[in-house]
Amino acid sequence: MNEFDLIARLTRSLSTNESVVVGPGDDCAVFDQGLGDRWLLFKTDAVVQGIHFAADAAPEKIGHKALARCLSDIAAMAGTPTAAVVTLALPRKFEPEFVEKIYVGLNALAQRHGVAIVGGETTTNPGGLLISVALIGFVPRGKALRRSGAQVGDAIFVTGELGGSIAGRHLEFEPRLAEARWLAEHFSIHALLDVSDGLAGDLRHILNASHVGAQLHKSAVPISRAAKANARKGDTAKPAFVAALTDGEDFELLFTVASKAAVPLLDAWKEMFPDLKLSCIGKIIAGEGIKLRDETGIRPLTAHGYVHFS
Amino acid sequence: MNEFDLIARLTRSLSTNESVVVGPGDDCAVFDQGLGDRWLLFKTDAVVQGIHFAADAAPEKIGHKALARCLSDIAAMAGTPTAAVVTLALPRKFEPEFVEKIYVGLNALAQRHGVAIVGGETTTNPGGLLISVALIGFVPRGKALRRSGAQVGDAIFVTGELGGSIAGRHLEFEPRLAEARWLAEHFSIHALLDVSDGLAGDLRHILNASHVGAQLHKSAVPISRAAKANARKGDTAKPAFVAALTDGEDFELLFTVASKAAVPLLDAWKEMFPDLKLSCIGKIIAGEGIKLRDETGIRPLTAHGYVHFS
Numbered sequence: 001m002n003e004f005d006l007i008a009r010l011t012r013s014l015s016t017n018e019s020v021v022v023g024p025g026d027d028c029a030v031f032d033q034g035l036g037d038r039w040l041l042f043k044t045d046a047v048v049q050g051i052h053f054a055a056d057a058a059p060e061k062i063g064h065k066a067l068a069r070c071l072s073d074i075a076a077m078a079g080t081p082t083a084a085v086v087t088l089a090l091p092r093k094f095e096p097e098f099v100e101k102i103y104v105g106l107n108a109l110a111q112r113h114g115v116a117i118v119g120g121e122t123t124t125n126p127g128g129l130l131i132s133v134a135l136i137g138f139v140p141r142g143k144a145l146r147r148s149g150a151q152v153g154d155a156i157f158v159t160g161e162l163g164g165s166i167a168g169r170h171l172e173f174e175p176r177l178a179e180a181r182w183l184a185e186h187f188s189i190h191a192l193l194d195v196s197d198g199l200a201g202d203l204r205h206i207l208n209a210s211h212v213g214a215q216l217h218k219s220a221v222p223i224s225r226a227a228k229a230n231a232r233k234g235d236t237a238k239p240a241f242v243a244a245l246t247d248g249e250d251f252e253l254l255f256t257v258a259s260k261a262a263v264p265l266l267d268a269w270k271e272m273f274p275d276l277k278l279s280c281i282g283k284i285i286a287g288e289g290i291k292l293r294d295e296t297g298i299r300p301l302t303a304h305g306y307v308h309f310s
Numbered sequence: 311m312n313e314f315d316l317i318a319r320l321t322r323s324l325s326t327n328e329s330v331v332v333g334p335g336d337d338c339a340v341f342d343q344g345l346g347d348r349w350l351l352f353k354t355d356a357v358v359q360g361i362h363f364a365a366d367a368a369p370e371k372i373g374h375k376a377l378a379r380c381l382s383d384i385a386a387m388a389g390t391p392t393a394a395v396v397t398l399a400l401p402r403k404f405e406p407e408f409v410e411k412i413y414v415g416l417n418a419l420a421q422r423h424g425v426a427i428v429g430g431e432t433t434t435n436p437g438g439l440l441i442s443v444a445l446i447g448f449v450p451r452g453k454a455l456r457r458s459g460a461q462v463g464d465a466i467f468v469t470g471e472l473g474g475s476i477a478g479r480h481l482e483f484e485p486r487l488a489e490a491r492w493l494a495e496h497f498s499i500h501a502l503l504d505v506s507d508g509l510a511g512d513l514r515h516i517l518n519a520s521h522v523g524a525q526l527h528k529s530a531v532p533i534s535r536a537a538k539a540n541a542r543k544g545d546t547a548k549p550a551f552v553a554a555l556t557d558g559e560d561f562e563l564l565f566t567v568a569s570k571a572a573v574p575l576l577d578a579w580k581e582m583f584p585d586l587k588l589s590c591i592g593k594i595i596a597g598e599g600i601k602l603r604d605e606t607g608i609r610p611l612t613a614h615g616y617v618h619f620s
Binding site: 017087114 | 436
């Protein structure tokens with residue numbers, strides 16, 4: 001049983017109430033709490049030593065990543081984060097200075113995005129350091145970007161470059177909050193999420209939620225310098241394109257928009273975010289699954305994204 | 311460095327914003343999000359195998375406890391919980407049925423209190439099972455019960471019986487949500503919290519936040535049957551009164567109210583909650599710290615409540 005199977009079992013019959021607009025299964029939960037023009041967003045995420053960061057990672061970067069992952073999920077709904085609580089589960093022996101540096105990283109990122117860190121908990125975790133962050137935020141009523149709105153004919157876009165995040169980006173990435181809000185404000189985005197499990201896996205999340213398929217243009221998928229450098233390490237290294245499809249933790253935005261909006265969007269993007277690449281990597285088609293188009297033709301893509309504890 | 315020293319260091323300069331009414335240091339964070347007549351509450355809490363439950367604890371009870379601790383903090387502000395997210399950090403090998411039973415316990419408690427479980431995360435924790443729960447809730451604007459409002463002359467009350475929770479109650483307790491809301495609605499409660507670190511430790515939290523002292527009447531402190539039974543186990547067993555003062559995880563309500571309200575409150579309580587003991591255990595005095603009054607006189611109390619990783 002992998003992570004997704006287990007979650008599917010656990011979420012079959014969860015307690016709910018009438019305030020829930022979006023429950024488990026999207027990037028954030030969404031509530032209508034009678035706030036007038038706003039919906040409330042709610043998200044939690046954890047990083048664990050040995051899984052999400054190495055024992056020798058810089059503590060400031062560990063703190064940064066712990067919050068950045070959660071912020072990226074708020075971005076994935078085109079929301080604005082407002083407050084976070086932090087659970088710090090510490091090994092039995094730890095250096096207070098190390099923990100303070102974790103908070104330096106957390107705080108710096110929180111301040112850049114206007115997020116209050118309003119509390120949390122410290123506890124002991126015999127297995128090593130674990131940081132769980134919960135975030136609340138807001139989104140204009142009815143404007144939360146879901147995974148489920150992709151339509152046949154849509155153009156598929158992705159920001160930045162993919163793959164090879166493990167070489168360093170996974171500890172340093174800046175969540176795409178401003179970019180996602182700008183997209184939601186200026187274009188009718190049909191579906192959006194943040195790429196955390198790998199392009200292939202996350203695109204499938206959109207496809208499954210929207211009951212559509214996709215055709216990817218191999219040559220259009222933006223591949224990171226890190227993935228390319230890694231691919232040159234020898235015959236057993238992961239090919240760069242496979243890394244771009246399946247490596248986790250890119251934290252770029254993946255979204256679909258009506259094809260007629262594709263060119264105006266690209267033009268406006270270049271004006272607004274000249275330093276961040278935006279690539280049209282394919283289109284939404286009828287059917288299911290991902291088809292890959294390259295110079296040799298079109299074939300189904302079977303590679304999965306990164307699946308936790310498979 | 312113990313838990314409280316570390317938290318004090320970490321919370322000296324946290325990121326904040328203008329929506330924060332109560333930041334770190336009380337039972338929940340409180341926000342004014344422009345909700346009109348309501349403030350938003352936000353809380354996180356974690357339970358860890360080997361710290362908060364034994365490896366052989368029933369999974370339903372582990373799930374119950376993970377959520378109940380957080381709900382108890384919402385009760386400690388006299389709030390109403392609305393939604394939770396759950397981070398489940400699992401050992402590398404686990405039985406899916408075990409995890410499902412954790413959710414049975416979580417769900418049953420959530421449903422009783424109208425709380426939606428709206429998502430969460432599963433990840434791997436090499437050291438063993440850890441469950442982190444984050445909760446949001448609401449409280450009427452201006453009506454959140456703080457730790458800092460105790461006044462000289464107040465009567466000090468505690469619900470239930472204290473000590474010996476480890477014998478079973480810590481896995482089964484029902485958070486005192488209805489009781490706390492009833493208190494806030496019907497009486498001018500000056501300070502309130504839930505007893506999680508032991509009566510002595512938590513009373514000190516009220517005293518320090520309110521800049522007052524307390525005189526406890528030894529004979530009035532309600533001692534649990536479990537603490538008494540444990541004390542009979544031999545000369546090395548913890549005396550029952552010490553257990554009532556210092557054992558953690560009672561999750562009862564500890565509060566102060568003007569002395570003239572004490573008798574009306576006791577009378578109304580017996581009518582409303584006939585099955586739950588309410589004890590007046592002493593009074594708020596000028597000065598600092600706890601003084602204990604028994605048949606031999608009055609002396610300062612030096613025993614600390616349970617301090618994590620001291």
